[in-house]
Amino acid sequence: MQCVVYHIPMERIRPVSVKQMIIETLSKEIVTCKILPGQVLNERELSLMLGVSRTPVREAIQFLATEGFITGSERKSWRVTVPDVNTICDVFGFRRIIELSGLDALFQLNDDQLLDYAGSLFDDINLDNVRQDRESYLKRDRELHRIFANSLGNSRAMETFNKLSVWVDWVRHLLPRNVITQNGLIEHKNLCAAIRARDLPESKRLLANHISRAEQDFVNLMSKSKNNNFIAEETVL
Amino acid sequence: MQCVVYHIPMERIRPVSVKQMIIETLSKEIVTCKILPGQVLNERELSLMLGVSRTPVREAIQFLATEGFITGSERKSWRVTVPDVNTICDVFGFRRIIELSGLDALFQLNDDQLLDYAGSLFDDINLDNVRQDRESYLKRDRELHRIFANSLGNSRAMETFNKLSVWVDWVRHLLPRNVITQNGLIEHKNLCAAIRARDLPESKRLLANHISRAEQDFVNLMSKSKNNNFIAEETVL
Numbered sequence: 124m125q126c127v128v129y130h131i132p133m134e135r136i137r138p139v140s141v142k143q144m145i146i147e148t149l150s151k152e153i154v155t156c157k158i159l160p161g162q163v164l165n166e167r168e169l170s171l172m173l174g175v176s177r178t179p180v181r182e183a184i185q186f187l188a189t190e191g192f193i194t195g196s197e198r199k200s201w202r203v204t205v206p207d208v209n210t211i212c213d214v215f216g217f218r219r220i221i222e223l224s225g226l227d228a229l230f231q232l233n234d235d236q237l238l239d240y241a242g243s244l245f246d247d248i249n250l251d252n253v254r255q256d257r258e259s260y261l262k263r264d265r266e267l268h269r270i271f272a273n274s275l276g277n278s279r280a281m282e283t284f285n286k287l288s289v290w291v292d293w294v295r296h297l298l299p300r301n302v303i304t305q306n307g308l309i310e311h312k313n314l315c316a317a318i319r320a321r322d323l324p325e326s327k328r329l330l331a332n333h334i335s336r337a338e339q340d341f342v343n344l345m346s347k348s349k350n351n352n353f354i355a356e357e358t359v360l
Numbered sequence: 361m362q363c364v365v366y367h368i369p370m371e372r373i374r375p376v377s378v379k380q381m382i383i384e385t386l387s388k389e390i391v392t393c394k395i396l397p398g399q400v401l402n403e404r405e406l407s408l409m410l411g412v413s414r415t416p417v418r419e420a421i422q423f424l425a426t427e428g429f430i431t432g433s434e435r436k437s438w439r440v441t442v443p444d445v446n447t448i449c450d451v452f453g454f455r456r457i458i459e460l461s462g463l464d465a466l467f468q469l470n471d472d473q474l475l476d477y478a479g480s481l482f483d484d485i486n487l488d489n490v491r492q493d494r495e496s497y498l499k500r501d502r503e504l505h506r507i508f509a510n511s512l513g514n515s516r517a518m519e520t521f522n523k524l525s526v527w528v529d530w531v532r533h534l535l536p537r538n539v540i541t542q543n544g545l546i547e548h549k550n551l552c553a554a555i556r557a558r559d560l561p562e563s564k565r566l567l568a569n570h571i572s573r574a575e576q577d578f579v580n581l582m583s584k585s586k587n588n589n590f591i592a593e594e595t596v597l
Contacts, residue, residue: 213516220517224457279450280457283520 141175145183148173153192153203154293164193164201190286206294208345214290215338221284222334223327225271230323232274241270242319245311253308260308261295267311271330294341306336378412382420385410390429390440391530397442401430427523443531445582451527452575458521459571460564462508467560469511478507479556482548490545497545498532504548508567531578543573 149169152158164184170177184201187193191210195201204210229241244263253260265288272284310333317326386406389395401421407414421438424430428447432438441447466478481500490497502525509521547570554563 209515213514216512216514217517217520220458220461220512220514224461275453275457277450277453277457278446279524280454283454287516 140179142179142182142186145169145173145175145179146186149183149187150190150192150289153187154289154296156293156296158203160203160205160297162203164203166201191290206290206297208342211290211294211341211345212338214287214294215334215341218284218287218291219331219334221275221280221287222268222271222330225274226323226327226330228276229271229274229318230321230326237270238318238321241267242315245308245315248308250305250308264307264311267315291337294337298341298344306340307333310336377416379416379419379423382406382410382412382416383423386420386424387427387429387526390424391526391533393530393533395440397440397534399440401438401440403438428527443527443534445579448527448531448578448582449575451524451531452571452578455521455524455528456568456571458512458517458524459505459508459567462511463560463564463567465513466508466511466555467558467563474507475555475558478504479552482545482552485545487542487545501544501548504552528574531574535578535581543577544570547573 149158158164166177166180166184169184170180173180184193188195188201192204193201194204229238244267248260248263268288269284272281275281310329314326314329314333317329386395395401403414403417403421406421407417410417421430425432425438429441430438431441466475481504485497485500505525506521509518512518547566551563551566551570554566
């Protein structure tokens with residue numbers, strides 16, 4: 124008998140716990156609004172639907188509750204959190220703090236290649252492209268903001284930034300598409316131009332305004348809505 | 361029969377779960393170095409010692425593992441984390457970001473009473489007082505830094521700040537007492553003087569230096585030590 128020798132380098136397998144897989148599945152469903160805010164989550168139904176036992180489902184729900192995505196308790200019932208204005212303002216406000224420090228850090232790195240790369244991220248994108256291929260636009264969007272946070276070189280700040288980003292993604296799914304995209308594209312293009320021109324104060328001003336405008340869009344949407352049912356309606360848009 | 365009428369206003373009872381109580385007990389023991397970094401944690405022993413069942417002990421350990429205080433896994437063994445240089449730099453770096461933004465926010469509030477209060481926190485404290493009553497000094501220390509973070513008016517940033525503060529407290533217990541106190545008192549007094557003088561740029565410079573110096577003290581201590589056993593030795597000082 125001959126031994127098989129593998130010449131293809133194989134990626135190391137890193138086991139993921141069932142609990143972790145449930146967390147990922149559930150949070151994705153919540154963030155993309157497949158499960159809507161306010162919806163009741165039933166442990167037994169979820170375990171049947173996902174084909175897993177109830178214990179990891181309960182643990183996953185408890186974890187997502189500490190992260191704020193799910194509200195309730197074991198005795199009462201679990202529900203998908205309905206984001207309120209205070210939560211959203213906290214998320215955007217904290218992101219603004221991290222990103223503005225990150226922008227400072229990016230300029231301090233003095234890495235021309237990185238600055239040029241960040242500054243050119245939206246060069247080949249116009250509103251027509253965005254309408255045809257929104258995902259590519261959002262990818263650039265995420266990439267630019269990630270560069271700011273990442274420039275801090277602080278894994279703890281990055282971890283917090285990533286958690287906040289999930290909330291921003293959620294909000295993005297709750298808002299009517301056309302509003303965010305139009306404002307966002309112009310703001311991103313202006314911000315990139317300021318970065319290319321190595322104008323830190325102007326870049327900071329534009330970034331702060333961009334985050335505040337996005338925050339305000341959501342706050343406005345919420346104030347227009349009654350009794351928290353707005354979300355299911357708006358996502359239809 | 362007569363009904364008893366209570367005229368004393370009573371505080372509402374808010375039930376705390378056993379898991380939560382174990383988390384608080386364990387994290388306090390870790391942060392105050394009653395349980396030292398590297399020490400093995402045995403679920404069965406802990407449940408016997410605390411007089412509780414094993415399930416909440418396991419849940420509490422798992423929670424403290426996600427917070428970074430405990431390292432390991434159920435299959436291997438749990439150990440109190442040995443803080444490394446990268447972790448400490450991340451903690452101090454992230455705190456610096458939050459507090460410097462907070463200092464900006466404090467000055468923007470333009471609240472003379474609060475600025476005067478913050479600026480006078482160390483007026484009546486000298487090195488002799490500190491030697492006799494270190495706790496009062498540390499209370500002022502925490503209060504000043506809390507004012508900065510709190511000025512952001514962002515509950516999510518405050519929550520992160522509180523979590524980082526626990527790490528700073530832990531580091532404080534790992535460092536020889538005399539080093540931190542001497543440097544810290546002078547730095548706090550200078551910082552408060554700049555706040556009283558309403559000098560924001562100088563306040564920010566002094567705050568950034570203060571946090572960086574504390575960070576550096578810990579990094580120096582770690583680089584002097586070999587094989588991670590430094591902590592048990594140093595705390596004897």
